[in-house]
């Protein structure tokens with residue numbers, strides 16, 4: 098009830114939710130009470146959690162932030178949502194996002210554009226902007242987001258909350274509206290590292306319904322918190338500091354690095370030489386996969402169907418033309434072009450080779466260090482409406498995209514504020530399946 102009252106009081110300014118499920122939340126809370134009364138106390142019992150509107154929720158509208166799914170009610174829930182329920186969580190509602198998770202500002206959404214709780218004239222970041230804003234504004238106690246090229250870490254950084262992108266395959270993608278299947282991962286956005294550890298443990302694990310989900314054992318992440326840092330080696334990637342970093346960002350990150358050193362960690366400079374090619378490779382691979390994934394929205398099987406069409410091709414054309422927004426159409430066109438015969442080798446093929454080189458950069462780097470530490474984004478949140486050309490927005494993803502291309506776990510942790518009072522995040526990246534290390538280091542820095 099406190100969270101619902103908070104949404105009522107601040108919802109209009111922040112605009113973090115597409116759907117608030119008042120009745121469902123109260124019913125979940127009663128169910129949690131009953132479990133407690135029966136002597137059960139699952140980890141998230143009664144904890145109000147919000148879910149990005151890219152994850153299917155049975156019986157509750159799931160839009161993907163798109164007009165094409167504006168009235169879509171899924172017949173089943175995503176595995177991550179089911180797992181939240183098993184853990185006793187109260188599902189507050191569905192948070193806004195860039196349409197189909199394509200964007201870095203959450204402005205590409207016809208249903209709700211969120212405002213940064215720290216300064217309402219600024220973006221929340223994207224695409225999981227609604228989840229980050231809801232956590233920052235106390236409109237839930239934690240949230241789920243998805244990260245394909247930075248969409249958990251970047252909004253977490255801009256809204257001053259913790260965000261974790263797990264290793265590819267750690268969390269089931271079953272029931273998550275697919276954007277770029279080889280990059281997408283679900284993860285938590287929370288107020289602190291301990292909450293992130295709890296929420297991550299609740300959603301991790303093998304799922305036979307997602308063929309890319311792994312059987313790797315899952316540690317008790319909370320048990321790792323508080324272990325000393327002495328002996329851990331942190332790598333500072335030279336290239337991540339050569340991307341036109343804002344001075345406030347550099348200062349906040351270096352202050353955290355110095356604190357780590359004082360806590361007994363070893364800091365060394367490392368190199369990730371192919372960093373500069375990440376954005377170009379990603380903006381071919383992600384649209385290519387998206388163009389294929391989004392072909393299912395044909396006006397027949399799901400969502401919006403144009404009523405004026407006279408024949409089948411016309412139905413596809415009209416439904417898709419009216420249902421999708423500009424950025425989504427741009428990606429479909431880029432992706433279809435990159436996959437077309439005659440161009441496949443030159444674009445998709447080349448981008449996949451670059452991806453292999455970036456993976457190799459990380460492999461070498463992790464021979465020299467246990468964790469990689471850097472900024473999350475080159476600048477703090479920018480004013481709403483400030484970046485109108487797509488390329489300038491794509492370029493801001495330079496420090497988060499390589500993690501996804503390599504399938505690594507990464508996270509964003511608040512580490513200070515800009516001179517304008519906007520939050521700044523610190524990024525940590527670890528080897529595959531070492532979320533334990535990420536969270537342990539984060540807890541020590543926090």
Ligand code: GLN
Nearest residue numbers: 198199200245246247248
């Ligand atoms: N900003 C990136 C994009 O627009 C990443 C989005 C994401 O991680 N979902 O594709």
